[in-house]
Amino acid sequence: MATTEPTHRGRARIAEPGEGIGLDELALATRNHGMPLEALRYDVTPPGLHYVLTHYDIPAVDPGDWSLEVGGAVARPLRLDLDALRRRPAVTARVLLECAGNGRARLEPRPVSQPWLLEAVGSAEWTGTPLAPLLREAGVSPGAVDVAFTGADHGVEGGREQDYSRGLPLAEALRPDVLLAWGMNGAPLPPQHGAPLRLLVPGWYGMAHVKWLTRIEVLDRPFTGFQNAVAYRIKVDAHEAGVPVTRIAPRALLAPPGWPDFLTRERFLRPGPVALTGRAWSGRAPVTGVEVSTDGGATWTPAHLAPADPAHPWTWRAWTCAWDARPGRHELVVRAADAEGAQPVQQRWNRQGMANNLVQRVPVTVRQ
Amino acid sequence: MATTEPTHRGRARIAEPGEGIGLDELALATRNHGMPLEALRYDVTPPGLHYVLTHYDIPAVDPGDWSLEVGGAVARPLRLDLDALRRRPAVTARVLLECAGNGRARLEPRPVSQPWLLEAVGSAEWTGTPLAPLLREAGVSPGAVDVAFTGADHGVEGGREQDYSRGLPLAEALRPDVLLAWGMNGAPLPPQHGAPLRLLVPGWYGMAHVKWLTRIEVLDRPFTGFQNAVAYRIKVDAHEAGVPVTRIAPRALLAPPGWPDFLTRERFLRPGPVALTGRAWSGRAPVTGVEVSTDGGATWTPAHLAPADPAHPWTWRAWTCAWDARPGRHELVVRAADAEGAQPVQQRWNRQGMANNLVQRVPVTVRQ
Numbered sequence: 188m189a190t191t192e193p194t195h196r197g198r199a200r201i202a203e204p205g206e207g208i209g210l211d212e213l214a215l216a217t218r219n220h221g222m223p224l225e226a227l228r229y230d231v232t233p234p235g236l237h238y239v240l241t242h243y244d245i246p247a248v249d250p251g252d253w254s255l256e257v258g259g260a261v262a263r264p265l266r267l268d269l270d271a272l273r274r275r276p277a278v279t280a281r282v283l284l285e286c287a288g289n290g291r292a293r294l295e296p297r298p299v300s301q302p303w304l305l306e307a308v309g310s311a312e313w314t315g316t317p318l319a320p321l322l323r324e325a326g327v328s329p330g331a332v333d334v335a336f337t338g339a340d341h342g343v344e345g346g347r348e349q350d351y352s353r354g355l356p357l358a359e360a361l362r363p364d365v366l367l368a369w370g371m372n373g374a375p376l377p378p379q380h381g382a383p384l385r386l387l388v389p390g391w392y393g394m395a396h397v398k399w400l401t402r403i404e405v406l407d408r409p410f411t412g413f414q415n416a417v418a419y420r421i422k423v424d425a426h427e428a429g430v431p432v433t434r435i436a437p438r439a440l441l442a443p444p445g446w447p448d449f450l451t452r453e454r455f456l457r458p459g460p461v462a463l464t465g466r467a468w469s470g471r472a473p474v475t476g477v478e479v480s481t482d483g484g485a486t487w488t489p490a491h492l493a494p495a496d497p498a499h500p501w502t503w504r505a506w507t508c509a510w511d512a513r514p515g516r517h518e519l520v521v522r523a524a525d526a527e528g529a530q531p532v533q534q535r536w537n538r539q540g541m542a543n544n545l546v547q548r549v550p551v552t553v554r555q
Numbered sequence: 556m557a558t559t560e561p562t563h564r565g566r567a568r569i570a571e572p573g574e575g576i577g578l579d580e581l582a583l584a585t586r587n588h589g590m591p592l593e594a595l596r597y598d599v600t601p602p603g604l605h606y607v608l609t610h611y612d613i614p615a616v617d618p619g620d621w622s623l624e625v626g627g628a629v630a631r632p633l634r635l636d637l638d639a640l641r642r643r644p645a646v647t648a649r650v651l652l653e654c655a656g657n658g659r660a661r662l663e664p665r666p667v668s669q670p671w672l673l674e675a676v677g678s679a680e681w682t683g684t685p686l687a688p689l690l691r692e693a694g695v696s697p698g699a700v701d702v703a704f705t706g707a708d709h710g711v712e713g714g715r716e717q718d719y720s721r722g723l724p725l726a727e728a729l730r731p732d733v734l735l736a737w738g739m740n741g742a743p744l745p746p747q748h749g750a751p752l753r754l755l756v757p758g759w760y761g762m763a764h765v766k767w768l769t770r771i772e773v774l775d776r777p778f779t780g781f782q783n784a785v786a787y788r789i790k791v792d793a794h795e796a797g798v799p800v801t802r803i804a805p806r807a808l809l810a811p812p813g814w815p816d817f818l819t820r821e822r823f824l825r826p827g828p829v830a831l832t833g834r835a836w837s838g839r840a841p842v843t844g845v846e847v848s849t850d851g852g853a854t855w856t857p858a859h860l861a862p863a864d865p866a867h868p869w870t871w872r873a874w875t876c877a878w879d880a881r882p883g884r885h886e887l888v889v890r891a892a893d894a895e896g897a898q899p900v901q902q903r904w905n906r907q908g909m910a911n912n913l914v915q916r917v918p919v920t921v922r923q
Contacts, residue, residue, distance in 0.1 A: 208576035452583070455711060
């Protein structure tokens, strides 16, 4: 088993060429879990198939003891228990979440952290109350710029003991579709998804959707906590400040056709017509198209993309593409585009493996 | 990333000394998932925290189209749809499941397969109908010896294309607590746990509890399929036949105290009294005791073990042990015993990493 040095002060370690996954990365991979890609078949991802990333432990929160504090740069600090929140206007929204580290383990060289391949995604029906009216009731101070959201999850990261905490620009926090959610797919939030209450910031990568929420603090200065200033940044050189990770870049995924080998996960299928299917999304602009290659990216065919559903602007869209599978080995590749551009076919490396949307490649063998 | 050869004819590859986890093992670790050990706090594991292992893909089964066939060496072959099964007498049983490969990734050298550390476990409330009356209605032939259970999951393993299929001795299949289950924790089975119907064989490792069940075949000869004859065997030499994996060996697990480092998963806690807590179980005989060491196994203290609950004979039992944590580094170790013996403190290696119940070790740092 390869030994690994701990990260210090948020400087991620980069794996050596050819270095296998270490026990530390494996400990993350076995406790966090992705969405097996055949679950792309579900419009709404069942709990247990939806991806989960918890930085520390899942905290034991007693909903009867729990309350949410709203304070900082506000005229009227508030404290609300779960009943008080549930008496507020409730909405249910279908929102896709994706981890900012999705695809990290495919980067070369590999940033050492949660080693996602491509499965850190899911789309669920979240029920909660909009945040903006609550902030207005608290009376946000005129000079406020950021809002800090803190969870009950506690641990050490980059050498600093901390409760998980993320800052969000005030303008984003005031968007009407930002929710404080207590329900998932018609049931109470499961423990691993943030029970009793989590934040939902549609369009942003998962790190913004703070789970096990206990405190909302309005700030009259920019938030400088670890998760914004150090952890979730896109940078190539260890010493640069980098740019913050925000909205989800476009991605299409293919539900791998055929059947797998248990261990190697190689895929096999029979010759003949195959309906390739999958999903595509972007958190920054509407998806404008999906293309499929069955020859490793040499040629591309437009997929049929289901129309956007105005009732669900923040979820994925189904796509399908007919393929006449001939015997032999093929590499299937898919890419989505939004108004800002298409997924890259070559990696755009960054040292923390953040917001990487390199195309998916699925080798398959077609045999009689 | 270490390259790995595919397994051939069921001969598992053994990792080289110091070899990291390969992309193939990682692909298994990101799609299957364990129970984060803090979830030992729940008597009944919430879905999504319960461990899942699927050999191939989760199949897309339409419950409306689906039916179960009962055939082979029986007088009256049967075919039942889900409504017919649900009209039969229903029972709910709390049953612990553990993967036979649990702990595999801690073995040295490491058998290359699903790389579980220690988290491949969970306990749920399963609702279904007993199998034995159904077999009696079908009229088992006098010469029958085994019953084969086949699922809808299809793939390649050891070079053989197959539907997942396991044989069970007839005497086990006729036990009154063996169930055909359609519900989990009061809801329909989730897709990843075998919807619409799975087998439950309380006390046996997970491989026996066939998911996405489509066919039950009574056999007048021993079952010789891949999952019994090749995959789930305990053997040290590649060429020996080995012994079949059957019932769950005793194990105690500790919910790691304190808080973790995100990446290294090192644990920290403050000095003072700590209630160490966890669960213990065995599928072969009642647990007779749990012992805890806080000095790496040099000395042992008996834990307080909750009494067995006659209403739930097939689940785990809670245990607790008081510890006065002094500053410094300590290694916590726990071991359970049943009437057949205690967990080993030194590994008993086998080449497929099966039914290994080596003790858990949890290093912790106590600091002010």
